[in-house]
Amino acid sequence: MLDHGGHLAGLNDRQRAAASHGTEGAGPLLVIAGAGSGKTRTLAHRVAHLLAGGADPGRILLMSFSRMAAQELTRRVERLLAGSDRAWPAGALCWSGTFHATGARLLRENAGRLGIDPDFVIHDREDSADLMNLARHGLGLSSTEKRFPAKGTCLAIYSRCVNAGSPLPDVLADRFAWCLPWEDELKRLFGAYVAAKQAQNVLDYDDLLLAWAQAMEDESFARWAGAQWDHVLIDEYQDTNRLQAQILMALKPDGRGLTVVGDDAQAIYGFRAATVRNILDFPKAFEPPATVIALDRNYRSTGPILAAANAVIGQARERFAKELWTDRAGGTRPQLVTLPDGRDQARHVAGRILAAREAGLRLKDQAVLFRTSSHSAELEIELTRRHVPFVKFGGLKFLSAAHVKDLLSVLRLRQNPRDRVSGFRMLQLVPGIGPGTAARVLDALEAAPSPAEALRRLAPPPRAAADWPALVELLTAPAGWPDLIGAARAWYAPHLDRLHEDAESRRADLEQLERIAAGYPDCARFLTDLTLDPPEATSAEAGVPLRDDDYLILSTIHSAKGQEWRSVFVLNAVDGCIPSDLGTGSEAEIEEERRLLYVAMTRAKDSLALGVPLKFHVTQQARFGDRHLYARRTRFIPDSILSQFEQVYWQDPPGPDGPADGTEAPRLDLRRRMRDMWA
Ligand code: ATP
Ligand code: MG
Numbered sequence: 240m241l242d243h244g245g246h247l248a249g250l251n252d253r254q255r256a257a258a259s260h261g262t263e264g265a266g267p268l269l270v271i272a273g274a275g276s277g278k279t280r281t282l283a284h285r286v287a288h289l290l291a292g293g294a295d296p297g298r299i300l301l302m303s304f305s306r307m308a309a310q311e312l313t314r315r316v317e318r319l320l321a322g323s324d325r326a327w328p329a330g331a332l333c334w335s336g337t338f339h340a341t342g343a344r345l346l347r348e349n350a351g352r353l354g355i356d357p358d359f360v361i362h363d364r365e366d367s368a369d370l371m372n373l374a375r376h377g378l379g380l381s382s383t384e385k386r387f388p389a390k391g392t393c394l395a396i397y398s399r400c401v402n403a404g405s406p407l408p409d410v411l412a413d414r415f416a417w418c419l420p421w422e423d424e425l426k427r428l429f430g431a432y433v434a435a436k437q438a439q440n441v442l443d444y445d446d447l448l449l450a451w452a453q454a455m456e457d458e459s460f461a462r463w464a465g466a467q468w469d470h471v472l473i474d475e476y477q478d479t480n481r482l483q484a485q486i487l488m489a490l491k492p493d494g495r496g497l498t499v500v501g502d503d504a505q506a507i508y509g510f511r512a513a514t515v516r517n518i519l520d521f522p523k524a525f526e527p528p529a530t531v532i533a534l535d536r537n538y539r540s541t542g543p544i545l546a547a548a549n550a551v552i553g554q555a556r557e558r559f560a561k562e563l564w565t566d567r568a569g570g571t572r573p574q575l576v577t578l579p580d581g582r583d584q585a586r587h588v589a590g591r592i593l594a595a596r597e598a599g600l601r602l603k604d605q606a607v608l609f610r611t612s613s614h615s616a617e618l619e620i621e622l623t624r625r626h627v628p629f630v631k632f633g634g635l636k637f638l639s640a641a642h643v644k645d646l647l648s649v650l651r652l653r654q655n656p657r658d659r660v661s662g663f664r665m666l667q668l669v670p671g672i673g674p675g676t677a678a679r680v681l682d683a684l685e686a687a688p689s690p691a692e693a694l695r696r697l698a699p700p701p702r703a704a705a706d707w708p709a710l711v712e713l714l715t716a717p718a719g720w721p722d723l724i725g726a727a728r729a730w731y732a733p734h735l736d737r738l739h740e741d742a743e744s745r746r747a748d749l750e751q752l753e754r755i756a757a758g759y760p761d762c763a764r765f766l767t768d769l770t771l772d773p774p775e776a777t778s779a780e781a782g783v784p785l786r787d788d789d790y791l792i793l794s795t796i797h798s799a800k801g802q803e804w805r806s807v808f809v810l811n812a813v814d815g816c817i818p819s820d821l822g823t824g825s826e827a828e829i830e831e832e833r834r835l836l837y838v839a840m841t842r843a844k845d846s847l848a849l850g851v852p853l854k855f856h857v858t859q860q861a862r863f864g865d866r867h868l869y870a871r872r873t874r875f876i877p878d879s880i881l882s883q884f885e886q887v888y889w890q891d892p893p894g895p896d897g898p899a900d901g902t903e904a905p906r907l908d909l910r911r912r913m914r915d916m917w918a
Pocket of ligand 2: 801
């Protein structure tokens with residue numbers, strides 16, 4: 240008998256019951272519990288327990304919602320096992336990652352028997368929208384009289400159909416009613432989009448799940464795939480969609496070896512077709528039904544923080560998990576800070592953070608959370624002005640930056656000469672090559688048995704004759720890895736200088752990309768990982784802080800899932816931001832916004848504050864210009880629960896050059912005036 244003391248110590252009774260729930264051939268297990276109750280911790284201990292009991296780490300599939308979260312889980316397992324006689328070398332848990340990354344690996348490794356080309360390239364959402372656009376042009380749908388839905392909308396509709404497993408007419412009726420008249424055209428468009436992906440050997444995000452799920456419909460493949468893993472464990476199960484549940488049920492039809500963990504009160508990905516039904520229906524999907532373990536003790540937050548979070552989620556229409564308790568005594572109620580406007584909020588937050596640092600709290604222990612990436616713009620400016628280093632998660636990704644996409648298009652086109660989205664991008668970097676010429680070149684590559692050969696024989700486009708040989712050389716000369724990315728960067732350098740004014744900081748990004756690339760064994764793995772789970776930190780002008788530097792975390796609430804900080808500030812707790820005016824269509828969407836606020840509040844351990852600017856600034860589409868909106872406190876904190884919060888009013892003290900009588904200098908919107916000159 241093994242000594243289980245080490246890796247089961249530090250768990251309460253219920254957590255221990257979950258962590259040690261059977262080993263070989265154990266029946267299905269669901270751990271459903273509120274925020275901060277130790278679900279992720281229990282999962283890590285369970286894996287350690289399985290390994291200590293002799294399970295083969297190569298036969299454990301561990302999935303979480305991001306690569307970072309999965310890596311963190313793996314590290315925790317390794318720490319738990321360190322020192323025991325069953326410690327594993329790093330990397331032994333080789334099947335740990337996201338659903339999408341696992342799908343990509345499975346499809347690539349089994350491409351032959353699934354009838355797909357193993358060299359497929361993965362398109363991110365932006366590439367997919369571009370390809371959708373090409374298909375839309377191809378069908379002449381962009382020039383119709385009545386305005387056809389934009390590429391982004393088309394992709395959203397398509398993605399919803401795929402991920403929710405719903406027929407097009409239902410998706411249109413439920414969510415895109417204004418597109419109903421276009422049903423036939425959309426159907427044709429999606430057909431053309433799929434054909435284009437196949438012709439170009441491209442898979443999009445949704446395909447990684449769709450293709451996996453479809454492969455699993457074949458019984459013998461499903462049996463073979465299911466037999467690869469003795470244990471399948473999933474964190475944040477409430478945010479999985481229909482396809483993911485289908486895959487799981489096909490992998491382990493009787494549920495043996497299956498453990499899922501989640502919190503229905505934190506389901507925040509309904510907008511991407513995740514369904515909370517997955518977690519709620521999990522127990523009865525099996526015969527005999529799954530064991531359900533509920534955890535109700537919160538270890539993260541102080542009593543007053545938890546009470547306020549409970550009060551917010553207590554207003555939800557439908558709730559399944561029960562109330563959490565904590566014995567973390569002391570602490571103060573969360574603050575509701577009312578401020579004149581967004582700029583004051585930015586100043587207040589920056590001041591608060593610096594004061595906390597003075598008092599001994601590292602920046603890394605503090606986080607500022609917001610509903611939408613753009614909400615932090617004013618704060619980012621203020622932090623930069625005060626030299627407070629920060630890293631931002633969520634929102635615009637490193638990969639969406641034009642220069643990064645340019646460089647990657649070179650690698651992708653080399654890897655797959657049929658990838659038209661990348662082809663169009665790369666070829667048009669060269670002066671003298673426009674869309675027409677690019678299309679002709681790509682047609683020639685597509686038709687040729689050897690694209691490299693074809694490219695070398697092609698006559699140079701007359702207006703690009705000088706630059707042509709270098710381009711051909713880059714795309715066709717043999718190159719090792721990571722030398723290839725160095726060659727691509729050298730080739731791109733003059734174009735970067737020509738195309739971008741702020742070439743200097745962009746060059747630094749590309750150098751960083753090259754460093755990241757050097758950590759990968761080959762180009763294909765690099766491109767796959769980068770596309771599936773891009774490094775999402777952007778750090779404005781502050782420069783990317785080094786790993787061991789102290790820096791503040793700015794994050795969208797979605798990206799803050801599963802994490803915790805000692806001190807948390809939530810920006811814009813006002814209607815129009817939370818709930819977002821993007822998400823106030825239906826009751827279900829409002830409820831999801833309520834859960835988002837719950838997720839945000841439950842990230843805090845010791846101190847929590849929410850900003851309520853009375854006026855905030857929105858940058859709208861160019862033609863409307865910027866404007867100010869008057870806001871009111873979020874409807875998720877009604878008067879009835881106000882007593883859970885401490886109300887504070889904050890006004891920016893006039894600066895040293897401010898008027899002595901306390902009146903504020905008038906504010907001008909110079910940017911608008913300058914634009915209006917040309918309106
Ligand atoms: P979330 O819902 O936000 O994902 P969670 O349920 O996964 O939260 P964890 O992140 O695993 O919760 O744990 C929350 C915090 O509580 C962590 O700091 C963890 O170390 C601590 N914790 C959990 N269980 C215990 C325990 N039995 N004893 C002491 N600390 C614990
Ligand atoms: Mg967790």
